[in-house]
Amino acid sequence: MTLVKFNPDKRNSSLLPGFSDVFDSIFNDTFFNDRMVTRVPAVNISETENNYHVELAAPGLKKEDFKLNLERNVLNIAVEQTASQEDNQKNYSKREYSYNAFVRSFTLPESADDSQINASYTDGILRIDIAKREEAKSVRRQIEIK
Template identity: 75%
Template sequence: MNLVKFNNNLNQSLLPGFNDVFDSIFNDTFFNDRLISRVPAANISESENHYHVELAAPGLKKGDFRLNLDRDVLNISVEQNMETSDTQKNYNKREYSYHSWVRSFTLPESANPDDIQAFYTDGILNIEIAKREEAKMVRRQIEIR
């Protein structure tokens, strides 16, 4: 059996633009990029005393994550077994499905590898990497003469 894409021009003539709405949602590059890469998206930010890494990884448990530090490279990995029960869902579209993946981040020289903390809340893995004392931002008021 072959699957053939059916293009119904009758729909376009009766309701122009109707299918374009769904095409823009289901063919969005954000979703396609995530499906191709199969790794969670990451946000990296910096505050005065820490570097912050956030990974969007919904549907996981904190025990699924493994964090390792190898020299100055922080490796975040997940190894998850597929459920093989009779109640497994039959998905029409599945946009997140992380079974196993690894993300690696090289820490800057100003990071303190001895002070890294991680916590997983509401589908987001948060990693806080402390800065070395000499790398912390110094703030002071400068007098204008």
């Protein structure tokens, strides 16, 4: 038998009262919630006039854990980390960031200069700067009104 939480305040919000409560209780349960949390770090990608920027949030790692490579215009960020003795001795009640192994791949735009890629890892953020080719940099000029 499974116990399902029922919220009487929500019963008028759907065509089938109680139906959405069944799904809410399943998907909001920590057993399922912990397994549905994505196990790859979040990424921000931005662009400036001269560069593309990739920021990958991966707390708890060291820069030696990352392996970056470029193959056929695809930038691969990989981590393969073994559990430390300290982690094995801890008894976690909840653990949301645990990146033992992952790969993130990004196809570089044609305007990227793959010979000028720099990476740094500080404060749990891997920052990758990819220069733009000269011909891809936006040209700015003042236009005179006549």
